[in-house]
Amino acid sequence: MTDEIKKGLAGVVVDETAVSKVNPETNSLLYRGYPVHELAERCTAEEVAYLLWHGELPDERQLAEFETLERSMRHLDPTVKDAIDALPLSAHPMDVVRTAVSVLGALDETLTTDATWIDADLTLERSIRMWAQLPAIVAYAQRRLRDEDLVEPRDDLGYSANFLHMTFGEVPELVVVEAFDVSMILYAEHSFNASTFTARVIASTLSDVYSAVTGAIGALKGPLHGGANEAVQNVFEEIGSADGAQAWLDAALAEKRKIMGFGHRVYKNGDSRVPTMRAALATLVEHYERPEVLDLYNALETAMGEAKNIKPNLDYPSGPAYNLMGFDTALFTPLFIAARVTGWTAHVREQLAANALIRPLSLYTGPEERHVPAAS
Numbered sequence: 165m166t167d168e169i170k171k172g173l174a175g176v177v178v179d180e181t182a183v184s185k186v187n188p189e190t191n192s193l194l195y196r197g198y199p200v201h202e203l204a205e206r207c208t209a210e211e212v213a214y215l216l217w218h219g220e221l222p223d224e225r226q227l228a229e230f231e232t233l234e235r236s237m238r239h240l241d242p243t244v245k246d247a248i249d250a251l252p253l254s255a256h257p258m259d260v261v262r263t264a265v266s267v268l269g270a271l272d273e274t275l276t277t278d279a280t281w282i283d284a285d286l287t288l289e290r291s292i293r294m295w296a297q298l299p300a301i302v303a304y305a306q307r308r309l310r311d312e313d314l315v316e317p318r319d320d321l322g323y324s325a326n327f328l329h330m331t332f333g334e335v336p337e338l339v340v341v342e343a344f345d346v347s348m349i350l351y352a353e354h355s356f357n358a359s360t361f362t363a364r365v366i367a368s369t370l371s372d373v374y375s376a377v378t379g380a381i382g383a384l385k386g387p388l389h390g391g392a393n394e395a396v397q398n399v400f401e402e403i404g405s406a407d408g409a410q411a412w413l414d415a416a417l418a419e420k421r422k423i424m425g426f427g428h429r430v431y432k433n434g435d436s437r438v439p440t441m442r443a444a445l446a447t448l449v450e451h452y453e454r455p456e457v458l459d460l461y462n463a464l465e466t467a468m469g470e471a472k473n474i475k476p477n478l479d480y481p482s483g484p485a486y487n488l489m490g491f492d493t494a495l496f497t498p499l500f501i502a503a504r505v506t507g508w509t510a511h512v513r514e515q516l517a518a519n520a521l522i523r524p525l526s527l528y529t530g531p532e533e534r535h536v537p538a539a540s
């Protein structure tokens with residue numbers, strides 16, 4: 165045993181995984197062996213979800229069955245809707261979605277004994293149900309902020325088109341649906357990141373998958389992790405336009421601020437997903453005729469490269485892309501949840517299949533042993 169401390173577990177390998185491989189040397193990311201940029205280009209979010217859970221891409225029949233299953237589970241559970249309605253409009257959508265997922269768990273009547281909590285087949289069924297329900301939950305979390313009613317799902321639409329239909333009440337042009345689908349694929353999985361590790365810690369106690377996802381959402385909320393896509397948009401609004409990027413960055417770095425959407429624990433030479441998401445952002449910029457967004461994006465990226473040689477992560481192009489699509493900024497990280505629930509739950513199943521309780525050690529630095537004075 166060693167007393168050497170690795171702050172933040174940086175560089176520590178804690179377990180094996182067959183779900184994805186992040187390779188900073190070659191700047192590549194593989195889901196079950198497939199390069200993520202190929203998946204984004206050639207597959208749908210449904211195919212990628214199937215791949216993450218089953219380890220293989222579906223054939224035609226498997227995909228049709230999987231899509232039918234997902235479409236049959238899309239209607240927002242009325243008790244979940246009531247629970248959301250009971251929350252104040254001031255609640256952050258991350259807290260709304262976290263609460264809704266927790267309610268889904270409390271409603272699941274198959275969670276009868278502790279053996280059923282961790283049953284592999286039931287865990288997969290629950291994971292698919294959460295994934296199918298999250299578009300309704302996130303869309304409703306957005307709509308209630310605009311004083312709009314719930315939109316019922318359409319079972320003639322794919323996952324992303326239906327997600328946008330439930331959010332905005334109409335299906336946008338194909339170019340928007342495709343950019344959204346790409347973001348769902350890129351956000352789906354990233355090995356032992358903080359939220360996935362949280363889900364695995366919870367699963368390792370032999371708790372259920374809803375609890376693991378609820379905890380993972382809490383970890384994702386912070387701006388050092390998923391909350392950064394929301395923070396990027398706030399930074400863009402603070403800066404205003406490309407002209408202001410250099411001065412804004414100089415001041416922010418002088419104040420020792422962390423620049424949101426830049427840097428990564430694993431990638432040090434750029435995030436493997438950024439070129440694909442930046443291309444999706446560029447198509448949106450063209451579609452919505454908003455060139456100034458890309459000008460600001462490029463100006464801040466260049467200034468940050470020159471000042472610190474730190475590259476953007478996936479949250480950097482995703483934030484402005486979701487803004488162009490019409491989402492409120494506070495909904496950006498909930499969108500990340502809807503995508504990452506696939507990866508989280510694939511990891512929960514992997515953890516359960518070869519479980520060891522995750523319980524590290526700490527180096528005690530408090531007072532030496534001392535004693536409470538005896539009563540006089």
Ligand SMILES: CC(=O)SCCNC(=O)CCNC(=O)[C@H](O)C(C)(C)COP(=O)(O)OP(=O)(O)OC[C@H]1O[C@@H](n2cnc3c(N)ncnc32)[C@H](O)[C@@H]1OP(=O)(O)O
Nearest residue numbers: 387388389390392421422423424425426427428429477479
């Ligand atoms: C999808 C995702 O979750 S990706 C991550 C999203 N998060 C963000 O975008 C938040 C901004 N980024 C960060 O805070 C960090 O880069 C993290 C948390 C993502 C990674 O952090 P770590 O791996 O711990 O890197 P660490 O903090 O050690 O950074 C190394 C150096 O680069 C600096 N640095 C890293 N990222 C940034 C940044 N975004 N802005 C300014 N400086 C930075 C650090 O201050 C540190 O400098 P120092 O050596 O002078 O102290």
Ligand SMILES: O=C([O-])CC(=O)C(=O)O
Nearest residue numbers: 353354356357358429430
């Ligand atoms: O891997 C990480 O540390 C953060 C993360 O989830 C991602 O980049 O998608």
